[in-house]
Amino acid sequence: MNGGYEVSLSHCGPNTVKTNAPNTFLWEILRCWYYKNHKGKTSLKPDSAGSKILERISDNPDLNFEARADVIPLSKEKGFLRYQVNPAKFWGPGVRNTIKTTPCTSEKRIKNQGKRRRKNTNNS
Numbered sequence: 001m002n003g004g005y006e007v008s009l010s011h012c013g014p015n016t017v018k019t020n021a022p023n024t025f026l027w028e029i030l031r032c033w034y035y036k037n038h039k040g041k042t043s044l045k046p047d048s049a050g051s052k053i054l055e056r057i058s059d060n061p062d063l064n065f066e067a068r069a070d071v072i073p074l075s076k077e078k079g080f081l082r083y084q085v086n087p088a089k090f091w092g093p094g095v096r097n098t099i100k101t102t103p104c105t106s107e108k109r110i111k112n113q114g115k116r117r118r119k120n121t122n123n124s
Contacts, residue, residue, distance in 0.1 A: 001071060002064040003029070009073060014083050027053065032063045 001007050005021035019026075031054055044051040075082060086092060 001068055002066065007071070009076075009082075027056075029063060031056065033065065036065070 010016035
């Protein structure tokens, strides 16, 4: 928001945000935050993707990371439950189990097993 873009919390999870900022600006934010918090020291391998991203010179070295009061949504201020926990394990839509785990105990099922095969062998 300090960069002039819109930002809000996402419905997907407690640590996710959505914004209209371009990807290049988001990478600038990450680079600037990293160098401000790590004083330019890195433990990344020189040929790693992270070091390649960080070695690029920032266009905005003085980004403002000050917290703003207008960022917190009203629902969070009032203490509403935002990300509900599932009521039970494996609750909700999912793939239906197709494997039969119980043995065949029905008399009718046992009697009819192989019925087509028996019928075809009797006709031949």
